[in-house]
Amino acid sequence: METRKLDIELLGSLVSKVRRDQLFYSEYKFLTDEQLQLYFLNKEKSLIENSESYQIVAIEKRDFIGYLSCVKDHFDSEIFGFGCYRISNLQVFSNYQREIQSITSSLFQKLEGTLKQKERKFHVSIGLSNNMQDFDKIFNSLTGNGFYYYHTLLTFSSIKLKFNGDLGRNKGITIRTATKEDSEEISRIAAESFELSRFKLDPFLDDTKGNYLLGLSARNAVEKKFVDVVFVAEIDGRIAGYYTGKKRYIKEFDRTLGEGIISAIDSQYRGRGVFTVLDNTILNWLADNSDFTEMGTYLGNFPVHKSFIKKGLPLIRSTHQLSKLIGT
Numbered sequence: 001m002e003t004r005k006l007d008i009e010l011l012g013s014l015v016s017k018v019r020r021d022q023l024f025y026s027e028y029k030f031l032t033d034e035q036l037q038l039y040f041l042n043k044e045k046s047l048i049e050n051s052e053s054y055q056i057v058a059i060e061k062r063d064f065i066g067y068l069s070c071v072k073d074h075f076d077s078e079i080f081g082f083g084c085y086r087i088s089n090l091q092v093f094s095n096y097q098r099e100i101q102s103i104t105s106s107l108f109q110k111l112e113g114t115l116k117q118k119e120r121k122f123h124v125s126i127g128l129s130n131n132m133q134d135f136d137k138i139f140n141s142l143t144g145n146g147f148y149y150y151h152t153l154l155t156f157s158s159i160k161l162k163f164n165g166d167l168g169r170n171k172g173i174t175i176r177t178a179t180k181e182d183s184e185e186i187s188r189i190a191a192e193s194f195e196l197s198r199f200k201l202d203p204f205l206d207d208t209k210g211n212y213l214l215g216l217s218a219r220n221a222v223e224k225k226f227v228d229v230v231f232v233a234e235i236d237g238r239i240a241g242y243y244t245g246k247k248r249y250i251k252e253f254d255r256t257l258g259e260g261i262i263s264a265i266d267s268q269y270r271g272r273g274v275f276t277v278l279d280n281t282i283l284n285w286l287a288d289n290s291d292f293t294e295m296g297t298y299l300g301n302f303p304v305h306k307s308f309i310k311k312g313l314p315l316i317r318s319t320h321q322l323s324k325l326i327g328t
Contacts, residue, residue, distance in 0.1 A: 001065070001102070003110040006055035008048060014057065015041050017064045021133050022091045027157075027316045028292065031253055039252040044069060044089070054085075056110045058103050066103035067091045070111060070124070079213045080205060082327075083122035085115065090126060090138065097137050104141035112326055121327035123204055127153065127319040139320060147322040150201040152299040156313040159292045163280040163311060168233070173277045178230035178242065183222040185239045186232065191215035193264035201298075204325040218242070218262075227261055228289070231281050233274045240269035243278040247290045258290025276307060283311075 006014065015037050020026045023036040024043075047053040047069055058066035069089040076084035090107070092100050115122050126142065128135055143149065168175055178186060191211045199210025221227045227244040234240060243263040249256045260282050265274050286293040295313065297304040309315075 001058055001060045001106055003056055003058050003106050006044070006048065006057045006067070006069075008045065010057060011041065011044060011048070014044075014064055014067060017093060018067075018091060019133065021131060022089075025253075025257075027131060035252050039250065042252060047071060047088075054111060054114055056107055056114075058106050065093050065099075066107050068107040068111060076123075076213065079209050079216075080123070081209075083115065083119040085122060085124045087124060087126040090128070092134070092138060092141075095134055095137075097140070100134065100137045101141045101144055104138065105145055108145050116327070119327065121325070123323060123325050125198070125202070125321065125323040127321050130318045130320065131316075135320075139322075142322050145324075147324045148203060149320060149322045150198070150203065151321050153296050153319040153321060154299055154305050154315060155317040155319065156295045156297075156305070156308040157292065157316045158283055158286065158295065158311075158313050160287050161312065162284050162287050165280060165284050167273070167280055168277040171273050171277065172235055173240070173272075173274060174234045175231055175277060175281050176234070178222050178232045180223055182230075182232055182239060182242075183219045186222055186230070186242050187215040187219040189239065189242065189264050189266050190218035190262075192267065197298075198321060201321075202323050204323055218244075218264075221261075229282075229285055231278055231285070233265075233269075233278050235269060235272070235274070239266070240272075241265035241274045241278055243282045245282045245286055247286070255291040256289070258286035258293035260286065260293070260295040275304065279307060279311075 018040060020033055020036060023040050025031055026036055048055055053071040055069045057064055067089060068087060070085050070087045073084045073086055092103050094100050094103060128139055191214055197214065199205050199213055200207055221244050222230050227246045229245045230242055232239050232242045241264060244261040246259045246261050247256050263278060295308060
């Protein structure tokens with residue numbers, strides 16, 4: 001088995017090897033195999049051209065048997081004080097546990113060896129979709145390579161579904177879009193709210209720095225427009241919670257993807273229906289501004305995914321999240 005850097009010349013051959021279940025958004029039947037393959041091709045091509053990303057293929061007898069792509073997250077790296085890398089693709093072209101373990105190990109050895117030349121200490125994370133064939137075998141291979149499983153992200157879908165936008169009136173809840181003057185209060189709520197977040201669940205990441213990152217991200221969402229919309233819920237003139245949303249046109253699909261990014265409710269206002277009102281608001285905005293929408297929440301966040309299920313949003317994907325810290 002040989003592991004080597006993926007280049008443009010090899011990319012076309014790799015695309016023809018990848019199965020539908022290994023491609024992003026393969027769950028949507030209205031997307032063709034050709035659309036999904038083109039999206040994968042263009043995404044990986046842009047990563048190859050990025051000096052801070054790493055694409056590695058495993059080859060045996062001139063045939064692809066595995067692929068890994070990884071990119072550096074500069075925002076997280078700056079805050080945590082060491083290199084933070086995210087594996088965006090891990091594809092193994094085998095059905096046998098021993099082969100999967102061997103291929104996965106070879107890909108990670110190559111990646112770690114490359115990163116050790118650049119960083120003394122670094123963090124690698126991955127999200128593994130359970131819709132991918134043999135994901136359980138790949139999961140076991142990851143833990144066998146020293147990765148720690150810390151939680152599962154559930155993704156629900158909504159296609160043009162709309163909900164009661166006047167629900168807040170009877171609850172004394174007012175909804176409006178955020179202004180820059182709200183950023184400090186939104187940042188405070190964010191920093192204090194997320195017991196279930198990857199920054200607190202991942203044992204390799206510092207809680208205090210994670211809280212700071214969450215607060216700064218919320219501030220940037222408002223002040224720097226890192227998202228397309230921020231809705232706030234007010235009770236008696238005070239901000240009780242917020243929800244952010246984003247839309248992204250995907251040219252390969254000729255469709256706009258909407259995403260409910262993040263929400264938080266101030267602890268003193270929980271249990272008063274604030275999330276439901278904000279959730280209805282963001283889903284209605286996404287229905288008006290996108291062709292299909294994804295909403296995510298952690299497996300342990302029972303009130304939120306109970307709310308999604310009650311609304312009739314189908315669960316389309318579970319993503320198991322794992323990480324590893326290398327170096328000292």
